[in-house]
Amino acid sequence: MENQRDFCTECRRETNYTLKKIKINQTIWEKEYTFxxxxxxxxxxxxxxxxxxxxxxxxxxxxEQYRKASDNIGG
Structure with a gap:
C-alpha cells in the first residue's frame, strides 16, 4: 500500500503517502493500553x-489488540 495518492490537508494538494505503524495510548475502563x-x-x-x-x-x-490484552489479564 505504499506510494498511494490522496489529498493532504497540510500541503493542500494531492500527494503520495506512506503507511506506517505508530503507537498510541488509550485508557479503557481506567486502565491504560498501548496500541x-x-x-x-x-x-x-x-x-x-x-x-x-x-x-x-x-x-x-x-x-483485536484489546481482546488479546484482556485475555492475557484473565478478564
Whole structure:
C-alpha cells in the first residue's frame, strides 16, 4: 500500500503517502493500553493524512489488540 495518492490537508494538494505503524495510548475502563495502529503520512510534508477507510481499519486493529490484552489479564 505504499506510494498511494490522496489529498493532504497540510500541503493542500494531492500527494503520495506512506503507511506506517505508530503507537498510541488509550485508557479503557481506567486502565491504560498501548496500541499499534496504521497511519498515513504525506511524502511531501510529512503530515499525517486522513485516508478513507483507515479509521475503520484502525478500530479493527485496536479491537483485536484489546481482546488479546484482556485475555492475557484473565478478564
Amino acid at each position: 499499534e495502529i496504521t497511519a498515513a503520512f504525506c511524502n511531501k510534508c510529512g503530515g499525517e493524512m486522513g485516508i478513507p477507510g483507515l479509521m475503520d481499519y484502525n478500530m479493527k486493529e485496536i479491537d
